[in-house]
Amino acid sequence: QVQLVQSGAEVKKPGASVKVSCKASGYTFTDYAIHWVRQAPGQRLEWMGWINAGNGNTKYSQNFQDRVIFTRDTSASTAYMEMSSLRSADTAVYYCARSSFYFGDYYMDVWGKGTTVTVSS
Amino acid sequence: DIQMTQSPSTLSASVGDRVTITCRASLSISSWLAWYQQKPGKAPKLLIYKASILESGVPSRFSGSGSGTEFTLTISSLQPDDFATYYCQQYNSYSLTFGQGTKVEIK
Numbered sequence: 497q498v499q500l501v502q503s504g505a506e507v508k509k510p511g512a513s514v515k516v517s518c519k520a521s522g523y524t525f526t527d528y529a530i531h532w533v534r535q536a537p538g539q540r541l542e543w544m545g546w547i548n549a550g551n552g553n554t555k556y557s558q559n560f561q562d563r564v565i566f567t568r569d570t571s572a573s574t575a576y577m578e579m580s581s582l583r584s585a586d587t588a589v590y591y592c593a594r595s596s597f598y599f600g601d602y603y604m605d606v607w608g609k610g611t612t613v614t615v616s617s
Numbered sequence: 618d619i620q621m622t623q624s625p626s627t628l629s630a631s632v633g634d635r636v637t638i639t640c641r642a643s644l645s646i647s648s649w650l651a652w653y654q655q656k657p658g659k660a661p662k663l664l665i666y667k668a669s670i671l672e673s674g675v676p677s678r679f680s681g682s683g684s685g686t687e688f689t690l691t692i693s694s695l696q697p698d699d700f701a702t703y704y705c706q707q708y709n710s711y712s713l714t715f716g717q718g719t720k721v722e723i724k
Binding site for chain 1 (some may be wrong): 651655661662663666669684687708713714715716717
């Protein structure tokens with residue numbers, strides 16, 4: 497079945513970096529985009545940006561564009577989110593989710609289970 | 618960025634009630650709106666896209682309507698499995714945004 501499997505929980509110190517993976521299966525990876533969405537404890541969903549898994553083009557939310565890089569490995573059907581200069585406010589669950597990359601179809605129909613990133617000294 | 622505002626933030630209702638959640642956009646987004654359901658500790662689940670199209674497998678008691686700047690999600694007869702938080706999300710542009718969420722609680 498179509499699914500996105502994310503890497504395990506991470507604990508990082510302030511100032512460090514983290515890299516979260518999202519492995520796709522059950523569909524053609526390069527036919528879709530992968531979005532990254534985070535949710536701090538008790539807070540709303542926050543869209544971070546997306547990567548076109550076909551051509552690698554990226555779009556970042558202004559809130560994250562200075563600290564986040566999205567990449568993908570088509571041979572492994574895996575997308576990656578790397579965030580640098582972590583601070584305590586980055587403690588959250590990070591989700592990857594799939595959408596079409598055609599205008600009008602950017603809704604997210606398949607989600608990973610989430611990766612908890614804890615930033616603590 | 619387009620701002621999305623949901624109301625109410627919390628809603629108390631009983632099983633069998635008709636429930637309506639509103640989502641307003643700061644700019645017109647045509648019909649490029651999705652609704653998601655999220656339960657504690659779980660990933661969001663797509664319910665509706667393009668404002669009114671029901672995702673496959675979603676019960677027909679869920680419906681969506683609206684266009685432009687005002688949208689609604691309606692649950693025609695609330696079931697025990699429906700107690701959750703609901704989010705709207707606009708995708709009118711390359712920058713997507715979510716509403717702040719509406720928590721549906723047991724009355």
